[in-house]
Amino acid sequence: MKILITGGAGFIGSNLSEYFLAKGYKVVCFDNFSTGHRHNISDFLNNKNYTLIEGDIRNLESCRKAVDGVDYVLHQAALGSVPRSINDPITTNDVNVSGFLNMLVASREGNIKRFVYAASSSTYGDSEALPKVEENIGKPLSPYAITKYVNELYAEIFSKTYGLETIGLRYFNVFGRRQDPTGAYAAVIPKFVMQLMKYESPIINGDGNYSRDFTYIDNVIQMNELALTTKDIDGVNTVYNTAYGDRTTLNELVNILKVNLSKFDPKIKDVEIIHGPSRTGDIPHSLASIEKAKRLLGYKPQFSIEDGLKEAVNWYYNNLK
Incomplete structure (x- = not known):
């Protein structure tokens, strides 16, 4: 076909x-x-x-x-x-x-x-x-x-x-794999991964309790x-x-990412997480x-x-x- x-x-x-x-x-x-x-x-x-x-x-x-x-x-x-x-x-x-x-x-x-x-x-x-x-x-x-x-x-x-x-x-x-971590509208997972690998603090919109059905x-x-x-x-x-x-909250997501990345680079587990304002148009839970x-x-x-x-x-x- x-x-x-x-x-x-x-x-x-x-x-x-x-x-x-x-x-x-x-x-x-x-x-x-x-x-x-x-x-x-x-x-x-x-x-x-x-x-x-x-x-x-x-x-x-x-x-x-x-x-x-x-x-x-x-x-x-x-x-x-x-x-x-x-x-x-x-x-x-x-x-x-x-x-x-x-x-x-x-x-x-x-x-x-x-x-x-x-x-x-x-x-x-x-x-x-x-x-x-x-x-x-x-x-x-x-x-x-x-x-x-x-x-x-x-x-x-x-x-x-x-x-x-x-x-x-x-x-x-x-x-x-292949998900783009760059640009203003990058998806949250590859963006957070790239930031953590650079020891930069990921910014979570809101208190981090919004949840998503993340799908591989x-x-x-x-x-x-x-x-x-x-x-x-x-x-x-x-x-x-x-x-x-x-479903997984954004706080839980970042913790899982830090655990997995720390296996490659132990310093990543010490990177601080920052919370910013909630984003307009976001659904609280999915x-x-x-x-x-x-x-x-x-x-x-x-x-x-x-x-x-x-x-x-x-x-x-x-x-x-």
Whole structure:
């Protein structure tokens, strides 16, 4: 099979590319390198089953070119980050909504068999219920959250109106190898790791008691493969939480990181943690129910937060120094 991975040079996209190439799939990477990196895909460029198309999902003709001859789409391309969306809602909307719609249109025209896309746990918004169950959401708390919810609405319409099979995967705080620790909107885990390795004090927003369902990349890869390959008609044209199903506070997270990093450098355990103001648009607590994914897709996450952080810290320490 031939798979198009949009955002294929990004953190999740490049991991998906590596996995499916290893399984013998043909992979097309479609990326404009606004947040992805060429070094993430350098090992794939000489693989005869790998094709790189440099382009932007905001351009419909580029999307049509990317889906040509493709069987399945794994749509990962997006502008992430709640703070970025608050600072620049227009660009976030252009990429995440208009670009998403372009990909749906191109996929429908190209007779794509299934369109699997990265949704977001931010869709749960101000809902305080825990754990988060797919059918019960609140009101969005940021422009980014609005765009990801609109993605789900568009996907549902394209399924009902045009018969395009779609599956949305609501990612919960994904982490792991190749995640970028730099930039204003870097994810918290690689950013903290890089700071700790430099003996710099990580800044936790708020008192550190906000909690997240941190999800290791290999669990996310498993969910993408299950969504791509399921033959159960009840399992398509819906959305799934993509998580481990446990939550960790930011204070607990930093302590786990310090313990793991101290095995490489004992001085890291003495680095002080600083607490700053809470961040606008942040959800206080996030915990996924993964029962739906277990029931309909056969999902069995292999990596807990502790297991995933051991793997990730080893990779970060050897690659971020």
